[in-house]
Amino acid sequence: MQPVATTFFFYFLSGLTLVAGILVITRRNPVHSALALILALLGQAGLYLMLYAPFVAGVQIILYAGGIMVLFLFVIMLVNIEKSQKEEQFNKQWVVGILAAVALGVLFVLVYTKGKSLFPERVAQLPEQSNTQEIAVMLYGNYMFTFEIASLLLLVAIIGAVVMAKKRI
Amino acid sequence: MLNYIKSYLDSTTTPGQAGNMFWASVYILLIFLGLSVAVIAMNWLERKILAHMQVRLGPMRVGPHGLLQPIADAIKLLIKEDIMPSQADGFVFWVAPIIVVITAFTVFIVVPFGPTHAVTDMNIGVLFMLGVSSLSVLGIVMAGWASNSHYPLMGALRSSAQMVSYEIAMGLAVVSAVLMTSLNQTGTGTLSMIGIVQSQQAQQVWFAFKFFPLGLIAFFVFAVAMVAETNRAPFDLPEAESELTAGFHTEYSGFRWSLFFLAEYSAMIAVSSIAVTLWLGGWLRPFPHLLSGSTWDVVFSLLPGITFLLLGLIALVGVFRMPKHPYFRVQTIGLAGFGVVLGLIGLLLFLPPVRGRIQDIFWFSAKVAFFMYLYIWYRGTFPRYRFDQLMKVGWKVLLPVGIGVLILTAVAGVLL
Numbered sequence: 001m002q003p004v005a006t007t008f009f010f011y012f013l014s015g016l017t018l019v020a021g022i023l024v025i026t027r028r029n030p031v032h033s034a035l036a037l038i039l040a041l042l043g044q045a046g047l048y049l050m051l052y053a054p055f056v057a058g059v060q061i062i063l064y065a066g067g068i069m070v071l072f073l074f075v076i077m078l079v080n081i082e083k084s085q086k087e088e089q090f091n092k093q094w095v096v097g098i099l100a101a102v103a104l105g106v107l108f109v110l111v112y113t114k115g116k117s118l119f120p121e122r123v124a125q126l127p128e129q130s131n132t133q134e135i136a137v138m139l140y141g142n143y144m145f146t147f148e149i150a151s152l153l154l155l156v157a158i159i160g161a162v163v164m165a166k167k168r169i
Numbered sequence: 170m171l172n173y174i175k176s177y178l179d180s181t182t183t184p185g186q187a188g189n190m191f192w193a194s195v196y197i198l199l200i201f202l203g204l205s206v207a208v209i210a211m212n213w214l215e216r217k218i219l220a221h222m223q224v225r226l227g228p229m230r231v232g233p234h235g236l237l238q239p240i241a242d243a244i245k246l247l248i249k250e251d252i253m254p255s256q257a258d259g260f261v262f263w264v265a266p267i268i269v270v271i272t273a274f275t276v277f278i279v280v281p282f283g284p285t286h287a288v289t290d291m292n293i294g295v296l297f298m299l300g301v302s303s304l305s306v307l308g309i310v311m312a313g314w315a316s317n318s319h320y321p322l323m324g325a326l327r328s329s330a331q332m333v334s335y336e337i338a339m340g341l342a343v344v345s346a347v348l349m350t351s352l353n354q355t356g357t358g359t360l361s362m363i364g365i366v367q368s369q370q371a372q373q374v375w376f377a378f379k380f381f382p383l384g385l386i387a388f389f390v391f392a393v394a395m396v397a398e399t400n401r402a403p404f405d406l407p408e409a410e411s412e413l414t415a416g417f418h419t420e421y422s423g424f425r426w427s428l429f430f431l432a433e434y435s436a437m438i439a440v441s442s443i444a445v446t447l448w449l450g451g452w453l454r455p456f457p458h459l460l461s462g463s464t465w466d467v468v469f470s471l472l473p474g475i476t477f478l479l480l481g482l483i484a485l486v487g488v489f490r491m492p493k494h495p496y497f498r499v500q501t502i503g504l505a506g507f508g509v510v511l512g513l514i515g516l517l518l519f520l521p522p523v524r525g526r527i528q529d530i531f532w533f534s535a536k537v538a539f540f541m542y543l544y545i546w547y548r549g550t551f552p553r554y555r556f557d558q559l560m561k562v563g564w565k566v567l568l569p570v571g572i573g574v575l576i577l578t579a580v581a582g583v584l585l
Contacts (some may be wrong), residue, residue: 031314035261038307058296066303067333070310074329077314077322131292132360 010050017043030076038069055132183363185278185289196288200277208434212239215545222549233504234487249423254316257420261315266421266428269308273432276301276439281363283452283529294362295343298443299336302398305436306332309400309407309417312429316420324416327556328400328407334563335397335404341571342391345578346447349376349384366451373458377448380581387574388448390567392543395440397563399433401544403551404559441540442533449536452529470524473531477515484508 020043023036041064048057139147184192213228213236220227228235253262276298278288291297306329313325350368351358359365369375377388397404408416418429445451454469485508491501518524518531554562 029258031258031261035311054291054293055296058293058300061300062296062303066300066306067336070303070306070329070333073307073310073314074326077310077326133358136358 006050009046013043013046013050016040017047030079031073034069034072034076037072038065041065041069053131055135180285183285183287183290185287185291193288196286197278200280200288201274204274204277204435204438205431207438208431209239209243211434211437211541212242214541215548218542218545219549222546233491233500233507236504236507243427246423246427251423251425252420254318254420256317258315258317261311262420265308265312265315266425266432267308268311269305269432270428270435272301272305272308273435273439277435277442279362280439280442281366281446281451282533284363284367286452286530287363290361290363293360295347295360295365295443295447298362298439299340299343302436302439303332303336305432308432312421313417316417318420320413320415320419321417324407324413324419327413328417331397331400331404331406331559331563334560335394335567338390338563338567338571339394339398341568341575342387342394343443343447345383345387345571345575346376346391348575348578348582349379362446362451366446366453369450370453370457375448375450375453380578380585383574383578383581384448386570387578388444390571390574391444391448393562394567395444396544396547397559399437399440401433401437402548403553405553406556406559437541437544438537441537441544444540445533445536452533454528454532470528471519473524473527474515474518476531476535477511477518479515481508481510481512481515484511 017040020036020040024033024040027033027036041060045057045060045065048054048060180187184190184196216238217227217235228238231237231241253259279291279294279297281287281290309328309332310325313321313323313328316322347358347360347365349372350365359368365376372379375384377384396402400407406416407413408418413419418426421429456465460469484504488501488505488508491497491504518527
């Protein structure tokens with residue numbers, strides 16, 4: 001099946017992600033910021049879908065939008081909103097900010113102009129049907145060791161959280 | 170046009186895979202209609218069954234045996250004043266019920282009512298269902314926070330804690346079922362809803378009975394977690410009326426409240442259909458191999474019609490038991506009409522071309538309906554958990570059991 005209106009969806013989703021990202025940093029209310037961040041993450045999930053990576057999109061929705069952001073909201077909801085709204089929203093680090101923005105901009109321009117020689121012309125088009133299987137083969141075959149190290153790291157983090165949260169072990 | 174429809178009925182893929190926008194829209198509309206009817210029926214059945222469990226009559230006034238009560242309720246909700254608290258966060262308050270409804274209905278695009286009766290078959294079907302239904306907690310949290318009131322906030326906090334913790338147990342149970350699709354045959358593992366049912370067909374066993382008792386335990390973990398996930402009794406702490414009035418939707422009224430109601434029931438149907446697809450063979454009829462052969466095929470294909478005839482018969486019994494007073498004449502005629510309609514549907518389902526095609530849908534719906542009855546049954550019989558008990562059950566019982574079943578399933582798959 002041919003993808004439907006690919007260009008339109010690409011611009012729509014990336015526009016959505018960008019607008020939501022801007023909303024995240026400009027909203028005064030932290031809950032609104034968190035909601036805009038969820039929208040940005042969902043837009044990103046849509047972009048993954050367009051790249052024929054349905055598994056990554058699904059995991060993005062479950063982990064980020066459904067899991068982590070709910071915990072974010074959970075904490076933010078308990079913050080005193082009225083107090084936080086009076087606080088200063090932006091710090092005045094203009095010089096550092098402009099430097100970082102310029103560096104990032106230069107990087108983008110470089111990638112845009114010289115990208116053709118830096119990156120492969122076409123990515124090998126994996127069939128959408130076997131995307132999940134391919135990822136499983138990669139994770140549990142080629143990159144087994146790194147994958148296990150990452151999971152060990154997560155385990156250490158979990159134990160650390162339990163140790164810090166529990167008074168008496 | 171009839172030929173076009175007929176030619177479509179013989180197709181072997183879902184409209185989403187075939188890229189057929191028209192049929193996909195038709196399916197979406199049909200599912201939407203079916204769901205709405207199911208929610209209306211559930212509303213009536215729940216009140217009626219709960220009433221009978223508590224030796225009451227339940228709704229009896231609007232229509233014969235209260236059959237029109239859900240419609241009266243819907244009209245009442247639609248024309249009720251729509252109140253928004255003055256201190257509420259307007260936009261979030263407005264968008265929360267919409268998010269809940271959208272997530273509750275979106276998951277149905279991958280629910281397989283039959284080998285070709287799904288809007289589409291995604292490569293990540295189960296993952297999609299879990300992911301999108303996990304978004305509904307966002308709507309609940311937003312509703313509770315935006316109401317700017319104590320009870321809704323408490324309800325939303327409880328609900329988010331509960332749903333996030335039970336999602337983990339649910340996910341582990343689902344993974345052990347997905348594992349069963351691929352054991353000892355590399356390359357057959359799948360996350361697609363249709364693929365999972367087809368692998369149950371190929372392995373000639375419902376996953377609930379595979380590696381006895383491992384499949385059954387995973388199914389049990391999911392069955393408990395899904396009740397908690399949909400915030401239903403005995404895990405209905407987010408809306409425990411004795412403590413929190415109505416939990417996260419305390420400040421909602423009228424149409425917005427009815428959206429929450431709609432979402433709750435369609436989410437119940439959605440998680441039940443995940444359970445049916447993963448463990449109870451989806452659209453497969455019972456005993457497809459034990460009782461095989463053309464005779465049994467015919468017997469089982471007659472069951473949908475017989476079910477509807479029986480329902481019609483029950484309605485007719487009700488007609489004869491109606492009081493003979495002239496006051497009840499309209500109700501008696503209405504009930505008789507309802508019974509006749511049910512009987513006619515039953516007769517229609519006996520026609521060979523219809524009964525061949527309706528079978529998958531019938532068995533899937535029958536299994537989901539069983540779960541819906543269980544939901545009502547739980548509500549009528551189990552006392553509500555305390556919140557610490559709820560967390561204890563989730564983290565200290567279901568989670569370890571889920572991990573254990575997952576490991577044992579993997580071991581059993583390699584050894585057996």
